[in-house]
Amino acid sequence: MGNQKLFKGSLQTIILKLLNENDKMYGYEITQKVKELTKGELKITEGALYPALHKLEADGLLYVEVAKVGNRLRKYYKLTENGTKETVNKLAEMQEFLKTMQHLVNPKFSLE
Amino acid sequence: MGNQKLFKGSLQTIILKLLNENDKMYGYEITQKVKELTKGELKITEGALYPALHKLEADGLLYVEVAKVGNRLRKYYKLTENGTKETVNKLAEMQEFLKTMQHLVNPKFSLE
């Protein structure tokens, strides 16, 4: 409870950013990576993650490579060419938003 | 189109922050102030603003003072005592989120 720190709209960008850095990742790995990178502050829930991955795939930004590890199934996601382009856009947009918001709530510590 | 830069979940905090700085404001004034402060980058739509104000009021964080200016109605909003407390919390949460997100998407320019 009380862990909705993940502002709506940022999940797609986070996924794209991670895939841009790590070449290929599977869902569970993404949740762990985010937890690790944010020291537990951001927790991606499965109910948010998987639909987001499916949407990004449907939009042609990701594609899947299924792998069998041991006896278990893994779906590795990679950026498509278009996905790489969109990552640049989304990251720029996110930076802009962060800067704007930072300026709005705390003008003294602007990022500029 | 393409102007959904306002990440969902940040509107309440923005409203509270502005009221904390300006003592009393009315709806239209808030939309203009945000536009001004962000140089047109964030545009608060009325369909988002008014329901948000009503919710904050219902939650006891704001109260209203109706004023008649010329022949027109204005509803000035002010922070309640509880609203002031919540503003502190929400701003801290926002700072935390911005820092985390900044760190996530661009570790090199961390705010710390």
Place this chain on the structure above:
DNA sequence: AAATATACATAATTTTCTTATGCATAAAAA
């Protein structure tokens, strides 16, 4: 006279989460 700005509001719809649930294998702990 017409268009734009000021000022409020709500309804329908969409997006994007949370929470709950389900299935299944692997590893660790009791």
Place this chain on the structure above:
DNA sequence: TTTTTATGCATAAGAAAATTATGTATATTT
């Protein structure tokens, strides 16, 4: 050895918070 936790996928119901589209009305500018 049994139970819990971790790994790994997925979807459905519901809630939250926007967007978009309207609606009403006055004031100002073109």
